[in-house]
Amino acid sequence: MRRRIFLASALLAASFSAAHAQPHPIEVQDPWARATLGQSRTGAAYLTLSATGPAADRLVAASSPVAAKTELHNHIMVGNVAQMRPVDAIEIAPGSPTLLQPGGLHIMLIDLKAPLQAGTSFPVTLTFEKAGAVTVQVAVRANRPAAPVGHGHTH
Numbered sequence: 001m002r003r004r005i006f007l008a009s010a011l012l013a014a015s016f017s018a019a020h021a022q023p024h025p026i027e028v029q030d031p032w033a034r035a036t037l038g039q040s041r042t043g044a045a046y047l048t049l050s051a052t053g054p055a056a057d058r059l060v061a062a063s064s065p066v067a068a069k070t071e072l073h074n075h076i077m078v079g080n081v082a083q084m085r086p087v088d089a090i091e092i093a094p095g096s097p098t099l100l101q102p103g104g105l106h107i108m109l110i111d112l113k114a115p116l117q118a119g120t121s122f123p124v125t126l127t128f129e130k131a132g133a134v135t136v137q138v139a140v141r142a143n144r145p146a147a148p149v150g151h152g153h154t155h
């Protein structure tokens with residue numbers, strides 16, 4: 001038994017030093033949020049998560065100074081109606097980026113302290129089960145304008 005405990009601590013020490021010698025094992029791409037409309041006190045942040053190494057990981061928490069509360073959400077269909085539901089974690093598998101995007105997984109920002117304004121950015125700290133925490137800057141984009149009226153061409 002003593003020997004097994006020694007082995008476990010040696011493995012822990014090895015994985016700790018390996019983690020420090022390599023870039024962050026989760027790459028976060030294109031973090032963005034929509035500007036809030038009117039007096040809305042909630043927002044959502046979107047991004048893409050990729051495992052850069054062979055290990056899977058899970059996003060287990062997010063936090064931001066702009067919101068009193070931050071939750072991980074998904075959209076699910078209940079009959080024909082899309083509803084948001086909190087999820088405990090968001091899985092990240094090697095070789096298959098996990099997309100957080102409108103209509104799907106997202107980071108819900110609840111009780112915003114101020115409106116999210118296009119052209120600004122704000123920090124969000126993501127906590128991964130294995131990779132630990134990383135803080136990214138989320139760019140606020142304008143809400144997509146309504147389709148132009150009386151202008152026939154589309155690209």
Ligand SMILES: [Cu+2]
Nearest residue numbers: 073084106108
């Ligand atoms: Cu939500």
